[in-house]
Amino acid sequence: MAAPFKPFTDSPIAYVDNDGNPVAKMKSAFSDDDLKRLYRLMVLCRAIDDRGYIMVRQGRAGFLAQTAGQEASQIGSAFTLEKKDWVFTTHRELGAALTKGMTPGQLLAHVLGKDLDPSKGRNMPSHYGDGELNIVTPSSVVGNKTPAAVGVAMAATIRKSGQVAMCYMGDGATSEGDTLAAFNFAGVFNAPAVFALQNNQYAISIDVKHQTKSRTFAEKASAFGFDGYLVDGNDVIACAEVSKFAIDKARSGGGPTLIEFLTYRYGPHSSADDDSRYRKKEEIELWRNTRDPIMRMRKYLTKQGLLDDASEAKMQEEIKHVVEQGLTEAEASPLPAPETVFDHAYATLLPHQIDEKIEIFGHA
Amino acid sequence: MAIETATKTLTMVQAVREAMLEEMRLDDTVCILGEDVGPRGGVFLCTEGLYAEFGPDRVIDTPLSEAGILGGALGMAMNGLRPIAEIQFIDFLFPGYDQLYSEIAKIRYRSAGMFKAPMVIRGPYGGGVRGGVYHSQSPEELFAHIPGLKVVVPSNPYDAKGLLISAIRDEDPVVFLEPKRIYRGVKNEVPEGAYTVPIGKAKVVREGSDATLISYGAMLHVALEAADRLAAEGKNVEVIDLRSLVPYDGETILTSVKKTGHAVVVVEAPKLGSFANEISAYIAEKAIEYLEGPIIRVASIDTSVPYNLEKYYLPDADRIVKATKKTLEF
Ligand SMILES: Cc1ncc(C[n+]2csc(CCOP(=O)(O)OP(=O)(O)O)c2C)c(N)n1
Numbered sequence: 094m095a096a097p098f099k100p101f102t103d104s105p106i107a108y109v110d111n112d113g114n115p116v117a118k119m120k121s122a123f124s125d126d127d128l129k130r131l132y133r134l135m136v137l138c139r140a141i142d143d144r145g146y147i148m149v150r151q152g153r154a155g156f157l158a159q160t161a162g163q164e165a166s167q168i169g170s171a172f173t174l175e176k177k178d179w180v181f182t183t184h185r186e187l188g189a190a191l192t193k194g195m196t197p198g199q200l201l202a203h204v205l206g207k208d209l210d211p212s213k214g215r216n217m218p219s220h221y222g223d224g225e226l227n228i229v230t231p232s233s234v235v236g237n238k239t240p241a242a243v244g245v246a247m248a249a250t251i252r253k254s255g256q257v258a259m260c261y262m263g264d265g266a267t268s269e270g271d272t273l274a275a276f277n278f279a280g281v282f283n284a285p286a287v288f289a290l291q292n293n294q295y296a297i298s299i300d301v302k303h304q305t306k307s308r309t310f311a312e313k314a315s316a317f318g319f320d321g322y323l324v325d326g327n328d329v330i331a332c333a334e335v336s337k338f339a340i341d342k343a344r345s346g347g348g349p350t351l352i353e354f355l356t357y358r359y360g361p362h363s364s365a366d367d368d369s370r371y372r373k374k375e376e377i378e379l380w381r382n383t384r385d386p387i388m389r390m391r392k393y394l395t396k397q398g399l400l401d402d403a404s405e406a407k408m409q410e411e412i413k414h415v416v417e418q419g420l421t422e423a424e425a426s427p428l429p430a431p432e433t434v435f436d437h438a439y440a441t442l443l444p445h446q447i448d449e450k451i452e453i454f455g456h457a
Numbered sequence: 458m459a460i461e462t463a464t465k466t467l468t469m470v471q472a473v474r475e476a477m478l479e480e481m482r483l484d485d486t487v488c489i490l491g492e493d494v495g496p497r498g499g500v501f502l503c504t505e506g507l508y509a510e511f512g513p514d515r516v517i518d519t520p521l522s523e524a525g526i527l528g529g530a531l532g533m534a535m536n537g538l539r540p541i542a543e544i545q546f547i548d549f550l551f552p553g554y555d556q557l558y559s560e561i562a563k564i565r566y567r568s569a570g571m572f573k574a575p576m577v578i579r580g581p582y583g584g585g586v587r588g589g590v591y592h593s594q595s596p597e598e599l600f601a602h603i604p605g606l607k608v609v610v611p612s613n614p615y616d617a618k619g620l621l622i623s624a625i626r627d628e629d630p631v632v633f634l635e636p637k638r639i640y641r642g643v644k645n646e647v648p649e650g651a652y653t654v655p656i657g658k659a660k661v662v663r664e665g666s667d668a669t670l671i672s673y674g675a676m677l678h679v680a681l682e683a684a685d686r687l688a689a690e691g692k693n694v695e696v697i698d699l700r701s702l703v704p705y706d707g708e709t710i711l712t713s714v715k716k717t718g719h720a721v722v723v724v725e726a727p728k729l730g731s732f733a734n735e736i737s738a739y740i741a742e743k744a745i746e747y748l749e750g751p752i753i754r755v756a757s758i759d760t761s762v763p764y765n766l767e768k769y770y771l772p773d774a775d776r777i778v779k780a781t782k783k784t785l786e787f
Binding site for chain 1: 492493495496497498500518520521522523524525548549551552586587588589590591592728729758759760761763764765766769770776
């Protein structure tokens with residue numbers, strides 16, 4: 094398959110520069126409507142993320158790992174997935190979950206641990222999953238979901254289902270043995286899997302220099318016999334283009350791809366972290382003020398004549414409304430009933446659990 | 458020696474930190490490795506300031522790999538150091554479980570004592586912090602069951618410091634589990650300088666004659682709350698803090714149970730296969746003729762830990778009071 098970009102480059106693949114100007118020769122195949130949808134999804138994602146953060150500050154949520162700054166890589170990578178495709182999230186994939194089709198109401202209900210959360214509030218916030226959309230509810234264990242993503246992809250090949258598995262991970266996750274086991278399986282079995290590696294440059298306080306001696310994460314793919322692409326993770330068009338290429342390649346029997354999205358998280362690692370202990374404010378400001386993925390796309394669309402002040406204002410208004418409505422749905426949703434605490438440990442309650450249920454609730 | 462030692466009021470986090478600090482000052486083979494233990498000071502600040510004092514050779518920030526941390530610590534221990542491997546949350550030890558199960562625990566035995574692993578594996582564990590499925594678990598029995606490992610669980614800062622110093626000085630690998638629910642909530646007076654609390658000695662923390670409550674870690678405090686409520690109803694229960702699971706102090710347990718005739722064992726792990734079973738079986742084997750009612754286990758329910766319904770999952774004082782009355786009224 095001919096692509097306008099190469100694997101294993103030293104500098105990130107980009108379509109648009111920080112000022113919103115097209116990079117020479119890089120012409121996106123996405124329609125104007127698609128580009129506007131990408132932009133809208135990023136703005137919506139940021140708005141939901143901000144909402145979640147307010148809930149933490151209000152004490153209504155116990156935890157949040159914010160996505161802010163990483164919208165382009167998550168949304169761009171999930172943008173051309175089909176409904177039947179699988180997504181393996183980690184603890185930060187609000188943008189991917191939203192793009193795959195979870196609603197603002199579900200996403201905010203998850204933050205509140207409410208019944209409307211497809212995973213019924215079982216997990217801490219920021220662990221999005223939805224069985225209807227093949228978004229696998231994640232564990233919090235870094236790096237351990239990758240092998241199952243490859244297994245899903247292997248099953249897709251065996252069953253000829255035409256599905257692709259998109260597996261998210263952070264830079265830190267590449268240090269876990271499970272990730273390397275998964276890469277190896279993916280190569281050996283030519284699995285239709287795409288590894289979406291968001292290099293936000295930190296694993297909590299550990300910067301990438303202390304995570305790996307490799308120059309890039311993308312180049313790790315070469316040891317496993319497949320291609321790795323280094324992409325400007327704040328350029329949503331580049332993210333979507335390279336991901337589309339990898340997804341199409343996987344679907345047509347071309348095997349796995351590793352994509353490293355070079356990006357940055359604005360917030361602390363999570364609501365429980367104090368990032369002033371390990372990084373400088375100026376660094377955060379640099380990314381936020383000059384490399385922001387939303388700002389970059391806004392400039393691009395404006396320069397391309399696809400967005401003006403009036404349409405921007407209209408979209409902002411619409412998004413405000415969508416988020417408010419999602420919040421209303423999430424708040425109106427009840428907590429799951431206490432008795433459901435025993436549900437889904439197994440397909441059916443086991444005898445010793447029935448005893449426990451009677452002990453606690455007075456009935457089976 | 459009648460030397461008055463100065464004390465300070467410390468939290469569990471501070472006590473754990475002090476134990477490492479004292480031992481690192483006394484013994485330059487003691488070192489720490491783990492995720493974010495360096496300039497960040499650990500996500501709970503147990504290693505705050507240690508990087509600044511001891512530098513990157515002794516306070517080692519590692520890549521994100523528990524197999525690397527645990528196996529690496531084992532190698533360091535075999536080659537003359539006394540490493541303390543911090544696992545950020547015990548729930549995340551499992552990518553490195555093989556290192557613990559197959560390597561760390563068995564190196565002394567399989568080599569007939571030619572190689573040993575004097576090291577500590579420590580980290581926060583347990584629920585009650587809205588941590589959901591993976592920041593709340595109590596998997597102590599998965600360590601206690603492995604021959605070759607010692608397992609220690611402090612319930613307060615004084616014990617935490619003394620037990621951790623004992624663990625660091627121990628010739629065998631010690632899994633040191635810190636109940637994070639009481640990391641900052643429970644404080645007591647902690648002596649300055651190094652002192653030890655022996656591994657393998659339980660403590661009677663409340664005397665009584667009607668029944669024996671046996672617990673450890675964060676649940677000890679819930680058991681004490683239950684004891685207060687039972688006292689208000691005229692029932693005088695003895696409360697034992699096990700402190701060490703491997704080895705455990707059978708003598709203190711038996712002395713108490715022979716006196717009271719009733720035993721309730723309180724653990725935070727799911728009941729099936731929990732450490733409460735070991736203690737219950739031990740009492741049944743050694744003292745059944747003294748018992749006047751069934752041994753009762755109070756534990757979490759046999760599910761994973763739910764984020765939003767945790768209060769139905771964890772044992773509380775109500776459940777302990779009910780269990781105690783059940784055996785008393787037998
Ligand atoms: C196996 C494991 N070890 C440690 C942790 C604690 N922890 C949670 S997130 C994290 C850093 C993850 O970094 P990265 O993979 O780069 O993803 P990011 O959080 O930056 O998105 C750590 C150490 C964990 N969740 N799982």
